[in-house]
Amino acid sequence: MNQQEKIRVLAEKWLNGTITEEEKQEFEHWYNDHPEESLNWMSADSEDELKARMFSQIMDEPRINRLTRKFAIAASVLVIIGSASLFFYTYTSGKRKDSEPQIARTKIAPEKIEGVSLTLANGSTIPLEMVNTGPVASQGSAIIHKQPDGQLAYLHQNRESQEILFNTISVPKGSKVQSIRLSDGTIAWLNMESTMHFPVSFSGKQREVEITGEVYFEVSPDAARKFVVRTQTSSTEVLGTHFNVNTYGQPVVTLLEGKVKFAGNGSEQLLAPGQQARLLPGSKKIHLDKSPDLEAVMAWKSGLFKLNNANVPTIMEQLSRWYDIDVNMGPGLNDVRFSGMMERKKDLAAVLEILSLTREVRFEKNGKSLTVLANTRIAN
Structure with a gap:
């Protein structure tokens, strides 16, 4: 089995929830070393189907009731944002449906030394x-x-x-x-x-x-x-x-x-x-x-951004410092919360796209100004 085939198998295991801790570390190591590399899936799943499978794992979880399920979905996207999920959602090929959230792919990368x-x-x-x-x-x-x-x-x-x-x-x-x-x-x-x-x-x-x-x-x-x-x-x-x-x-x-x-x-x-x-x-x-x-508390020193049941205003305050953007907050966002880990080296468009895929928030970007709005939906 060559390297590409092995990585595809590990990615499938991650998605199916059968990956071991050792295999997870191997996959993360590969991803961190090859963030721009494409991967052709062995399965016939389209990008939409991959996302659906990820979300279905959360929706089928019996311990999560209807009231808290939407927050669990949001958290699930970010829990693995530093590894496989960002790869799935950012670098997989395939056309997007018009109904999917669209984020301008202008890269705004953090951690520039200019200005210190x-x-x-x-x-x-x-x-x-x-x-x-x-x-x-x-x-x-x-x-x-x-x-x-x-x-x-x-x-x-x-x-x-x-x-x-x-x-x-x-x-x-x-x-x-x-x-x-x-x-x-x-x-x-x-x-x-x-x-x-x-x-x-x-x-x-x-x-x-x-x-x-x-x-x-x-x-x-x-x-x-x-x-x-x-x-x-x-x-x-x-x-x-x-x-x-x-x-x-x-x-x-x-x-x-x-x-x-x-x-x-x-x-x-x-x-x-x-x-x-x-x-x-x-x-x-x-x-x-x-x-x-x-x-x-100490994630920032290691180049990470850890969310622990953080609401959207708290997250955007940190992203504002991270990417040097001006953020305008819409109403109804204090109760939308996320948990997980992100790396500072990811560009802004990738981070916003991941957050948008939760269907809880959407973004309107104009230059360095970013408006954050709550997605209105009918509760089940």
Whole structure:
């Protein structure tokens, strides 16, 4: 059996629900390495028939009642979006019926390095896509170096500087996750639409940075100097730990390792590993979640987008940052929810087409503006 025949067999097994975990990993590995390659099915199924078979597996599931079935269908499409389903729905051949949702196939791909910038103490800005690997600039007692993997590293020079200098790194919408190694060895990863303002060299009794957006930290231990992350309305204090700070809405801190103290609105909360704290809007209280979905929280750092019963406005807010698009929401979308995983490298048209195939939503695109509308249907 040659490679093409083997892949067709694995695809059929995936569709029929008979694929093993080992075979599933093999299929995903092949798909990730050959995303544009076509596949001629051994079965006579048309694209419509393949979709019907997928949906029938959900519709026939006895544990799903009529009220929740439509959400299960939506979830099923996204559960395997990172592997077989996107291949089935995006790259299979065959004519579409006029009644099928149509999405303009203009590719808008995420994770472009253009726009990531570093602002130096004198106000000058360096676009990182224009910088080659090696020294970038000298700031006080530190030299900034761009590593082969794109990370920025602040390295100490053999001289002292009495002046405290600050730099700012900015990662816009539609860009890429950017990592930076600070002068104390702490590493920070910035998600899209995020900034971090920091000293080129830490001095005094504490290490302090200011952020907007979402940043994940792996803090270098220093028992003598705590590490403080400040946002507009909160602060997080640690000595050495791994944690994520999300400020797209109300500040949310998720602890993966170590211990942190989260403070805001006059309240404080200590977190243990695996816990999450958030400021409640219009309140001085801090909500503590002892079992958040850590995989969903940290998916962005791995180039993934995980949905865990997320409604359409939440999904589109993230896609807006991901693809740098302006989203307008129609009514009736708060109760339409999805679960699953997507890869950041997929282009926007492919993602919208998958969502449209659920028949729960439809899209109208005009340039960088996207309108999301609920599909009206008669309930069974």
